Amino acid sequence: MQGQIAVVTGAAQGIGYAVAQALTARGVRVVSWDMDAANIAAMEGLGGTAISCDITDLFSVQAAYAATCDAVGVPLICVNSAGIAGPNAPVESYDPAAWQKVIDVNLTGTFNVNRTVVPGMKAAGYGRILNVASIAGKEGNPNACAYSASKAGVIALTKSLGKELATLDIAVNCITPAAARTRIFDQMSQEHIDYMLSKIPRGRFLEVAEAAKMIVWAVSPENSFTTGAVFDLSGGRATY
Template sequence: MQMQGQIAVITGGAQGIGFAVAQGLAEKGVTVVSWDIDAGNAEAMASLPVPGVAVMCNVADMASVTAAYEQTCAGTGVPTILINSAGITGPNATLEDYDPEAWCRVIDLNLNGTFYTNKVCVPGMKERGYGRILNIASIAGKEGNPNASAYSASKAGVIGLTKSLGKELAGMDIAVNCVTPAAARTRIFDQMSQEHIDYMLSKIPRGRFLELSEAAAMIVWAVSPENSFTTGAVFDLSGGRATY
């Protein structure tokens, strides 16, 4: 995969799947720019095989995303790769008990944040006639997890957004895809009840959680030049859980 010299933006690149993907891309000579509010963002980027760039960005805020894009273009260059990894689960509660403010936070970060980052990055890709976008959804967006209505709805929205944008850009060499991972052991588990974690594990036929390296391998391929045909697609990373 000839990716050396490309610039990739990863939201939530300081840890979890985002950082695993950052490592995989850096190993191929890609310059990674992590848009994150995590205090460890700069340290994480400095540790990559090709040192990356940390940019403070709240993806739930359009003004912050626009500023991050302008800073990236001015300091590093125009990104031709975008991976949306930033996300939160929100509380575990039934829909009737779900706090409306918590609902809005989940939708703002997971779905609106994906819209904002896709929106600012697409024009530069169109100007160059090349781009790769990978939005991280979730198996919850396909199946719906009980006691996680906001998270499930937000990730279903990411799938729909990806399919729509993929069709809009299908006439260009710009691929827009998403992945639907089962749960992986990251800090996002800190936001869940143990009961919910046990539920998720019980639904995975493989009988284990997703490894970060497994997610990174698929995502790095999806944003590479080798993925020259597939767009508007959903790549399953559910360990056999997905039924469609």
């Protein structure tokens, strides 16, 4: 992977930052697409490149891609880690505006990023895409309808794109992690956090470094066959 170029969305913190660290250790040049104010400092610490990008806006994503190509070259690795949790509320009282925002970031944002990076990968005859979904996308968490639905959509999008590119050396996979203790917890009620922990047979939350190890393998040349797959990181919670 030495010298390859990777785009990681949401790399200013959390799982995205852990992935950026792990990729950098492999000699990959990392470009973080993030709106977080900490993005520049995070990438300076890793020797990476920080580009401000709103993944809900296709034009912003396209501009970030052009800036990436100009600055370091065509990215052949893409990890979509940016996401939000949204509020915790039952369906009948869930705020429609909050629903739309969660769908825009988690699902449409993933679509925008995937759509934008694929042509360059096809031209190069090689690529690796990893989308971060969630165990909520498989099982549906109560009082988190938008988050659960958006992550289910990410799983389906991944499978669809994986099939489209299956005859090429471009792998498109996703992971379904259980909760990790990152800043996304700030968007959740303590009751919901306790619920998620109670559902994990391992009895603890996922560590971001554990997620990064699986993600790095999935976007490496070592993953030469698997595509359109869902890798479980739920600590035993997933039933399929």
